[in-house]
Every structure is written in structure tokens, then in C-alpha cells.
Amino acid sequence: MHKNSVMNLSVPLTDIEEQNKAMQEELEQAIAEVVKSGSCILGPEVKALEGEIAKLSMTKYGVGVASGTDAIKLALLACGVKTGDEVITTSFSFIATADSIVRAGATPVFADIDPATFNVDAEKIKQKITPKTSAIVVVHLYGQPARMDKIMDIAKEHGLKVVEDCAQAISADYQGQKVGSTSDAGCLSFFPSKNLGCLGDGGMVVTNDEKIAETVAILRVHGAKTKYNSETIGFNSRLDEIQAAVLRVKLKYLKEWTVNRQQAAASYNEHLKNSFIQTPYVQPKVGHVYNQYTVRSSKRDVLIEQLTKNGVASAVYYPIPIHLQDAFKAFGHKEGDLIETEKASQEVLSLPIFPTISAEQIKKVTSVIKGAF
């Protein structure tokens, strides 16, 4: 392609629409099978998907639920987290990480991030432990696993449960182990923008712990093991058969899509090598799955302006840390409480990344960035 035609390309943030169009027939067929079967709730598709996702995550069990948010909430409850407990987590995430802690009855306590990876800093977790602490919720932000080895050591030393928010990190690994497989439970989201997305909402808890799997499976159906005689107060939080059928079609392509994302990231890194913006730092022994390709710049506003002007989409994940959002005012946080988190929220910028992003599109994005100043 000539330079001019490259510069005329517009680059969207994701390709969800295109992805669905490309597999429309397959998806429609899978949905039609569910329609024909007459089985809508917790039928064979959900069961099969639970097995397939557990296998992918190298866990014994998978339990489908209504969303990633519910996966976190139910996993915490299944771990025994109760009203009045404190749960340590990161403030640099989507709000679901923390609101599910509150909905499980506990108080979120925020530890600052490692500015290199944007993931929670294990040392900072230690400083936040009190006698009320019962669990840690770790987020693998943007698709890069956090330091699970260190975090599990701390948890074991203090008798804490660990739940992983793997919403952005399906199939990512650290030291050869999949996210969700080394802690008490991993929580996946199948929201359309995730690496494996359905056509609506969906989520799953993966775990090696039989008791946790069983408890989540009970909590998702009103706390009932046997119908109409509930043993505990639960929820209605099921994964639909239609969504499971859609996910099983898409799951066949996940590996290829992930490799495409990793190749796109490598190409971005190469093009941006000598630029003034900071490309993602990836820890040794990490398999990053790039739900987002997030760069860092103290002149983010200028970058956004230039990208927008040139038809390139970009997004800030997340502009306001959770502890400073209105919904968390009651917890009494103030600016300055989490220096690295607050700084990152001012400087991060996620660039377009999706499995079918072309070399020309990456060239376009990086040309605009390099020409921005």
C-alpha cells in the first residue's frame, strides 16, 4: 500500500462487528440448534463449555454464571468471604473488580500498583493486611498476569483466599501456569469486548477446588442443590444455553486470535521502539494475551487529539481510579492515597488491537503517534 493510502485508513478500536459477521453462519447454526433443542437454561451447551474452558484454564472445574462481575462475587462468597471482612485489591481496574467485593458484603481495601505492569504490587498488598483481611482479588490487567507466585506466598503466610479477576486475561499464563489455576478461583468474563466474547453477558468461575465449584453452582441457582429446597440464600446468575453455544463456536478460534494479538503487539513494539512513548513492559515468563495494548505518555491529550484527527480510535482504561469514583466516596479515600495508580490513570492510552488488525493499520497508528509532536 502507498503511504497516502495508509494515511487514509481509519482504525477502529476493536473488530467485534466484523468478527461476528465473518462467522455469522456458524453462529446462526449454533443458535438454531439451541432453539430446536428446547433447552434454554443450564443444558448441554453450558455443561460442554464448562469442561472446555476448565481444560483451557488447566483447572478441574468451570461453572458458568451470568457475567464476569457475578463470577467474582460468587467466587468470593464461595471462598467464605463474609460481611465485615476486608478484601485487598487494586484500584486500577474496571469498577466490577471492587463493586463485586462490596456486593459480597466485604470492604475493598486498595493496594497501589507496580507502575511497570499496572498490576497490583505484591509488596503493597502486605502493608494492607489487617486482622479483618480474608481475601485478595488480583486483576491481570490488559491481559498480563500479575505476580501470582509472590501473591500466593503472601496469601499462604497470612491464611488469605485469592480470587483472580481474569476478565481480560483468558488463557494467559505465568511461569507456564494459566491464570485462574494457581489460586482458589479464577473469574472470566465473556462480555463482547473480551478476548472470548459472547453476544451479550456471560462469565465463568474456574477452580481446582471441588467445594468452591459446588458452592458457586449452588449460589447461581438461588442456593439450591435440590430444587425448591434452598440451603442458602443465593442468586439468579446463570449462563444461557444460547451464549454457551456462541462461545463454543468462538472458542475454536481463540488460540489463533490470541497469537494474532501477540503478533500485533510485537509489531507495535517494533514501530514504537525509538519513540517518546512507553510501550508495554512484559515480565519474564509471562504469556500476555493483549486484551489491550496500552502505552504510556505524559502528553496523552496531544496523542488522543492527533489520533482522533487522523481517524484512529483509542481509549483510556481507566481515567478515574476506583477509589476516587463517586460510588466509593463513602469509603473515605482521597487523592494522593495511591500515587502510582493515580499517575497511571493520567497517562495510559490503549491503542487499537484485535485479531484481524492489519500491518497497514498498525503502520498508520504508529505513524500518527511518531508524528504527533
Ligand SMILES: *Cc1c(COP(=O)(O)O)cnc(C)c1O
Ligand atoms: C470486563 C471486566 C469485568 C466484568 O465483567 P462483566 O462480564 O462485564 O461483568 C471485571 N473485571 C475486569 C478487569 C473487566 O475488564
